[in-house]
Amino acid sequence: xxxxxxxxxxxxxxxxxxxxxxxxxxxxxxxxxxxxxxxxxxxxxxxxxxxxxxxxxxxxxxxxxxxxxxxxxxxxxxxxxxxxxxxxxxxxxxxxxxxxxxxxxxxxxxxxxxxxxxxxxxxxxxxxxxxxxxxxxxxxxxxxxxxxxxxxxxxxxxxxxxxxxxxxxxxxxxxxxxxxxxxxxxxxxxxxxxxxxxxxxxxxxxxxxxxxxxxxxxx
Amino acid sequence: xxxxxxxxxxxxxxxxxxxxxxxxxxxxxxxxxxxxxxxxxxxxxxxxxxxxxxxxxxxxxx
Numbered sequence: 001x002x003x004x005x006x007x008x009x010x011x012x013x014x015x016x017x018x019x020x021x022x023x024x025x026x027x028x029x030x031x032x033x034x035x036x037x038x039x040x041x042x043x044x045x046x047x048x049x050x051x052x053x054x055x056x057x058x059x060x061x062x063x064x065x066x067x068x069x070x071x072x073x074x075x076x077x078x079x080x081x082x083x084x085x086x087x088x089x090x091x092x093x094x095x096x097x098x099x100x101x102x103x104x105x106x107x108x109x110x111x112x113x114x115x116x117x118x119x120x121x122x123x124x125x126x127x128x129x130x131x132x133x134x135x136x137x138x139x140x141x142x143x144x145x146x147x148x149x150x151x152x153x154x155x156x157x158x159x160x161x162x163x164x165x166x167x168x169x170x171x172x173x174x175x176x177x178x179x180x181x182x183x184x185x186x187x188x189x190x191x192x193x194x195x196x197x198x199x200x201x202x203x204x205x206x207x208x209x210x211x212x213x214x215x216x217x218x219x
Numbered sequence: 220x221x222x223x224x225x226x227x228x229x230x231x232x233x234x235x236x237x238x239x240x241x242x243x244x245x246x247x248x249x250x251x252x253x254x255x256x257x258x259x260x261x262x263x264x265x266x267x268x269x270x271x272x273x274x275x276x277x278x279x280x281x
Binding site: 048049050053054057102103106110113114117118121125127128129130131132133134135137138141145148151152167168171172175207210211214215 | 220224225227228231232235236239240242243246247248249250251252253257258260261264265267268269271272275276278279280
């Protein structure tokens, strides 16, 4: 009887984390779409890479640090708003290319389809993907360094390889994060939201890059 | 990008690596090891993502 009640409590807690995560994710995506829209409409110039790096990692650190308090919510919106704002000039660049609007819409639709498909798979199969945590973390670190090398030394082929790598890693991260929520590995909905948001953001950017370059509109 | 910007970015990245590498190696050591069937169950949906992206690229090219 007591075991059954404990199980029910765990199920309720898991459902609450999932519900809160997807609600916050929807709000942050809308908010970052609005800030990206501002960046597009105002023809904002790309931010300095130093400001971008400090902004990303500073706000990511602050969100993680305050993830157990109300301030965490404020930092989630600051982070996602900032990330959305940095998307504005990138999308503007693609929109200025012939058929660029189609590329952007295809990347957006593709990102949505991949996210829904992978989340649906993890939620319905209820498989435990916790074993992928270390692999994803190491992969993201390698991809991040390779991405910086591509930027520093201007190697377009390496940049494309990094984008392809990010598509795979972010897909794995969606599976892993969703599974962590289901199996109780992640009980903080703010951290779960940030992980899923970053996955969606990187997936969109990588798809945009791949479709723009390989779809024949990048040069 | 100016040289000073590259230097500042290199310092920032060095700092990030200093923070992330120990955490990554800790996670690699402590995370559960998956069996072959576990990896296969993850590879299937990711494989479908690869096929989907290839289809998107094909559509974008035509």
